[in-house]
Every structure is written in structure tokens, then in C-alpha cells.
Amino acid sequence: MDHLNSYLVLSAILFSLGLYTVVTRRNAVAILMGVELILNAANINFVAFSKFVTHNLDGHLISVFIIMLAAAEAAVALAIILNLYNDRGHINVDEANALKQ
Amino acid sequence: MADFIFWIIWALIVASAALVAFGNNLIHSVFALMGTFLGVAGIYIFLNADFLAVTQIVVYVGGILVLLIFGIMLTNKISTAQISQSSVQKGLGVAVVLSILAIILTSVLPHDWTGSLEPMAFEDTVEGIGILLFTDYLILFEIASVLLLGALIGAATLARKEL
């Protein structure tokens, strides 16, 4: 617990799992969950570097802003998902391929 | 003892995140996500980030998670606590993500980040964050308030029935 690498490995695994969720899930809400995982992974990195390397609170500040950003993003993304649902009756991202035409 | 708890939390995070990524039931995934968030809050405590730990719980667990649950409930016809979900391009996904993980680990771990530096134990971060927020990060703070307002209005506009 007093070694930076344990945090970095945790963060990397969390990031990978988040990335996998984003890439493979069909459900839009699940993708959103993956995004939250990625953001959390980043936050852990920031705070860990703050403690072990830079020795100041800048990392914490960035984390605060990321959390705020995540909240805003979740709100807007959910609004979009609701619209998608109203429009199509489902929220499967792989079927939302109107861009192809 | 502390070491032991740390690794427990570590494992909890990885396990619950894996459930989020691989689980077949959407409801389970969401609750696993809550475990991840709480675990990350615990990690923050080990990193002496008391303010962030509290913020993590309040915002993520209290706010975002609830939003996600709302999102799920509003977009499914719920009859049981079972909402199955499926994935696409699993094989390709695993391959790519594993390679990216490998790249991260191979590039990050060998590097000596700390050198001879001792880890710093912050006493109380709230005061420091508060001061920084209103001095060095003031503009960022103000922009963040505008962003939140924008998100508020945007979400409200988008969620209306007739767009």
C-alpha cells in the first residue's frame, strides 16, 4: 500500500475493464458505466501521483474537476439516451447506425 | 492490518469492475459499479485524500449511480430484477484491450517515478483544496460553474418530449 506501482496497476486494470465495457457493450447505459470506470481510473492516478511524486494538491483539484465533469457528462448522456429510447424504442448502440446511410 | 485491508479493497475494485464489464445482468452490473465506486473511495483514504473520498461517495454513489439506475429503469420494461444484456465484438475487444493494458503496464511500471522521494502524508486536504480552488484554479472553477449550468440546461432541453 505504500508503493506507487500498486496504485498504477489498479488504475491500469480499471481503465482496461472500462475500455472493454465501452467497446463491447450494446446497451448505452452500460457504456456510460464503462466511461465512469475509465474516469475513476484516471482519478486514482492523479491522486496517487499527487501523494507519491508531486507532493501537492494539484492532482486532487484535477480529480475534483473530473468528478464534476463526470456528473455533467452523465446528465447530458442520459438525456441523449432517453431521446434515443423515445425515438427507437431501444438503446442498443450497435443498431444506432444511421450514420452509415 | 492496513496492508491487508488495502489489498481487500484492491481486489474488490477489480472484481466488481470485472462484473461491470462481463456480467450478463444489467442490474448486477450497476450494483457492481457501486462496489467499484466505494472501493475507489477507500483507495482515496489510503492516499490521504479525505475530501475526494467524501466527494466520490456523494457524487458518484449518491448522484451518478442514481442517474444510471434511472436511465436503466426508464429505458426498459421492468418485470423482474433481471435485465439481460449482451456484448458485441467480444474477441476483438479482448485482444485490443489486453494489448493496450500490456502497453500501459510495460511503459509505466519500469519507470522509476518516485526516485528517493518519500510518499507525503497530507494532514487535511480540504483547506488546501479550498485555497487552491479560489486562487490558482479560480478561472477553472468559474468555467466549471458555467459548464454545469450548460449541462443542466442541455440535459433539461434534450430530455423534453418534443425536441
Place this chain on the structure above:
Amino acid sequence: MIKLSLFILFLPLLSFVLQIFFGRRFEEKKGEWVSIGIQLSTLVMTLVMLVMMLSKSDPKFSLELHQSWLDLGMFKIDLGIYIDNITIIMLNVVALISSLVHIYSTAYMAGDVRYSRYFGFLGIFTFSMYGIVLANSLFMIYIFWELVGLSSYLLIGHWWEKDSAADAGKKAFITNRVGDIGMFTGMLIIATVLGTFNFQLIAERIHDGVWAANAGMLFGGIAPHKLLTIAGVLVFMGAVGKSAQFPLHVWLPDAMEGPTPVSALIHAATMVAAGVYLTVRIFPFLTADAMATIAFIGGFTAIYAATVAITQNDIKKVLAYSTVSQLGYMIMALGTGAYVAGFFHLVTHAMFKGALFLASGSVIHAMHHSLHHLDDHETDPQDMRNMGGLKAKMPITFGVFMVTTAAISGIPLFSGFLSKDAILAGTWAYAANVHDGWLAALHLAWILPVFGFGAAAITAFYMFRLIFMTFYGEAKKPAIFKHIQESPKAMTIPLIILAVMSLFIVFTLPSINPVSNQGWFTTVVQSPESAVTTGAAFDLEHFEHGLHEAHLPAMITSLVVAGLGILLSVLVYLLNKISAEKIAVKLGALYRGSFNKWYMDEFYINGVIRPFLKGCDAVARFDLDFYDHYLINGWGRNVKKTSKGVGLADDLIVDGAVNFSGIIFQWLGWTLKFVQTGKIQNYLIFVLIGAALLFVVNVF
């Protein structure tokens, strides 16, 4: 006081905005009373200012407020308000007449198609007139000068369905423009030399010799006092247009196409007096030569317009020419240096001429009603030959007419006597005191008093002719006469108020001597010092002395000539001892000249407008036949031929290249389109693969 004046200035604008935007909706609900209320409130404020002024009784009193408007480094324009005794008196005149006209119009304009808009236009007119009165600089006066021109145009053309009204509006606007060009040029000369438009600063700087120092250098070595004369006369040209002086007077009689209350307010009492007011403002820096020019223009206008007024049959036309003539009087007075007399006549004239117009409106209104009753649309309700004997039917209107005619004719006990007498004494003193220059050599200056007394006699004659034709004798059209009735109270009360204002005592208090104009007015209004130091300046002190000496002989003469005029009028039109037709036949050419306004309109049409249009025609034909046909079209034909060749090359070579590259990309697109699945997660995977590959390439 400054704050009060700002309220006075902007309240009528509010009235305009309200009437224009909301007036239509409240036409049925007495919406016009909002405007009347606003107007009356400004009247109360001006009265407060008048009382404050009278309690001070300081002839040198003045206040100024200015605000920088345009600052271009060396050149600054300030806008602002300047208040002195003249301003306050003028404000009162405008406010009083405007208020009375507002009230009068409720009856006169009742049922009009554009009733609320009419009141809105009255509002913007009053606003702009206050602006002229309060202006502290030539520039500010110019802004409002154009605004009164605009509102005058709008109101003359109020009944624009009638071609004559629309034309009259245009004529007024364009004729004024001619004068305004001169005014603007004069302003620019003054501003170039002195760097300011402000009246006080202009006078100050001229007095301090700035003009003498700069003028020659800036304008190619011209003698400074000559340039000042030119500048003064040019600025005065604005007054020539606005105050309808010869030769730009032609618009005023035509302006009578507007509603009669408008004629009273704008074309008799206030706006046309703006020219006189401008001359009052620039008086301190007029040179003696400029003043002589002004005096002759004024004097000639006075006698010229009077001769035209004799033969007109339209009641409003008579009054219109009378107005031109009286404005000539005022201008002549200022030109001869009789500053107080000129401004005094402006005030008294505003009252009695306003009343005369409103009274004539009352007559026209009655005639109109009667004609309407008879369903007669042929007979002209303004023609005096259709009236006669109205005295019995319209006693109040008749009484007002009598009082105000007495005032304009210069009969003692009425205001006009005092002011006209002062002017005539001024011309007399001027003629007697010119000792050097070309004026003295030929005794030309004596023309001015001759003009003045001549115009006084003619004025008395035609005004009584108007009364006798309208109110005395037998009714010429008994059918119409039967249905004539006195106008409603909203019209007669303003008339009575203005008639009372035409009594001498209003202007002479606390003195009650009917033959001397000494009183509050002469206490607060006194000639300003002339600022002119270079060349011929006007000798004010000498003149005042002469004025005193000329007072008594001028008064006696004016009484004699006015008496003669009235006597002749009585003989011809009341007692019918002398036949007007026989005189007309005997005078022949003179009568026709007067009847046709000495052919001034014809002169303009044939002498100015037609040749100009012909010139335009010729230029247009040159343009069409030569320029268009040979140069433009020829060039066009050549270009067309060249383009055909170029087009062919374009089709083969350039388009070929473009099409070829198009085909290549079409093929590329067709082959690559299978990568585009439209699924966002596919794209994301591609991105990730790309990122991983980049890393690999980077490391190895």
C-alpha cells in the same frame, strides 16, 4: 432649471412614441388626452421657468449644460442646453401655442382618419422645436432644425391622399433644403476657423481675435471680416428657408394644405419663427455688411408678401402671405440692429398670428360643416367669396378676429402696435445713422423704412379686407350661411386665450402705458454686445441713441399709414364706395402680378426646374445613345465573343481533368465504403488499434 428644461425637451418625444405605437388602439378611448396632458405639463414647467426668470429680472442671466458627443481629437462636438431669458420666453411661446393647438385639434380634427398619428406628429414637432430653442450650439440647432423640417413635412402631408398636400410637403422640404445647404456651409466655415459650434464660444473666440488670426490662413488669404460676413450670410440662409424669406418663401403658402391647427402652430407661430430665432442667436457675430444684407432681404420680403396678400381670395393664403410679410419684418428688424424689437415682434406675432390662423380654422370648420350638411363637395370652404355676414353667426370667432387684426395692423392698445412700432423706429434709426459705405452714398438705407411703412399700410388694408369680406356685408351664399354655427368650446377657448395674449398689457406689465413698450419684456431682453472686432462692426450704442430719437416720428407715421390702410379698406369693402373690380382693371398688370404672386412659382418652374430637367434629359440621352450603345454594349459584345472561345477550352481541358479526378475518387469511395459500418464501437476499436500500432511503431 436645467433638469426642468430636460423634462420639457423630452416629454413631447414621449408623447410622440406613445401616440405612434399605442395611439391607434386608444383612439376611441380619448387617447389624445395623454398628449394634451403631456403638453400641458410642459406648459406648466415653462411657466415655472418664466416666473423664476421674472423674479430674477437679470438681463444677463444664462445657464449652460453640455455633454461631449463626438470627440475626434482636434475636433470636438458638444451637444448641450443653453438657457437665457430669450430661451425661456421662446419656450413659453412654443408651449402655450402648442398646448392650445393640441386642445383645439381635438375638435377640429375629430373623426380624422389618422387622428392619433396627427397627435404623435404634433408631439415630435414640439420636441424638435423645444430642441431648437434650447440648443447651445449651431450643430445642435441644426439637428433639431432638420427635425422640425421633417415634422413640418409630415404634417403638411397629413392628408397625403390629396396630391396637392403631398406636393406641398415635398415642396416645403426641398425648398428648405436649399437654405439648409447654405446654413451647413456657414456652420462648417465657422467651425473650421474657430473649432467650435457653441454660440457662447464662437462669440468669445471672435471677440478674442481668434477669427482674425485664423481665417485668412485657412481660407486662402481672404480678409477675415469678409469671411465672417460670408459665414454669417450663409448661416442666415437657413433662416431664409425656414422663415420663408424671399426668394425661398414659395413653400409657405403651399404649406397651407396641411390641417389649419398645424398651420397655426408650425407655419405661423413657431417653426417659421425658428429662422428669426436662429438670427437672434447668431446676432452677436454678424458683421455690419451681413446685417445690411439681412435687413434688405427682410424688408423686401415684408413689402413683397404684403402686396401679394391684397389680392388673394383664399382666407388661409391671405394669412400665409401675411405671415411671410411679418417674418420679413422681424428679419429686417434684426438686420437693422433692432434686436429687442425683432424678438418682441416674434413673440407678439406668434400670439396674434396663431390666433388668426385658429380663428380662420374655426371659420373653415363652420363652412365645412355647412357644406357637408348640404352635401356640397364643389364649393371651396376656404374661399372668402363664399362667406360674408358671418359676424352674426360666429360672434366669438369674429371678436377674436377683430382683436388680433387690430394687433397685426398696429392699432394702439394691442401688442402688435408696440412691436411693429419698435421695428419701424429701428429702421428709421438705422437709415438715419448709416454714414459711410455704399449704403450712405446713395441713401439706400432709407428704402428700409419705406418698405416698413408701406408694408404696415398694406397689412392694415388686407387684414381689414379679410374681415369685411368674411364677417360683414350680405351672405354671398345664403344656403351655406343658413347652416353656419359657432365652433365648439374646445376651439373657441384657445382662441379667446390667444386673443387676450394679444393685448398690449401682457407684455408691458408692470407699466400700463399703451404707447411705450417699456415693461418686463424690455427689462429681461436686451441687445447683446457685438463680438465682431475686425472690419465693420455694428455700432450698437449709437444705434440705441438713434432709436430713442426715431421713436416718436415713427409711431406717428405708422399710425397714419395704418389708418390710411384701414380707411381704404373700409371704403372699398365695407361701404362699397370704391369698386374693387374697377381698381383691378385700372391697375391691370399690377393686379395680375399680385394675384399670381408675382409669378415666383412660375419663375421657379420655368427658370430652374424645367431647364434642370431638360439638362437631365440631355445627359440621359447621351448616356443611353452613346455611352450605353457604343461603350457598354460594344464592350459586352466583344467580351461575349472572347468568352465563347475560352468556354470551349474550359469544357475540354479543365473539365476533363476535373472529371478524371472525380472518377478516381468515386472508385476509391466505392471500395472503402465497406469499412464504414456506422457502428460507433467499431470505430472505437479502430481508434484503439491505431493507438496500439502507433505505440508499437514508436518503440521498435
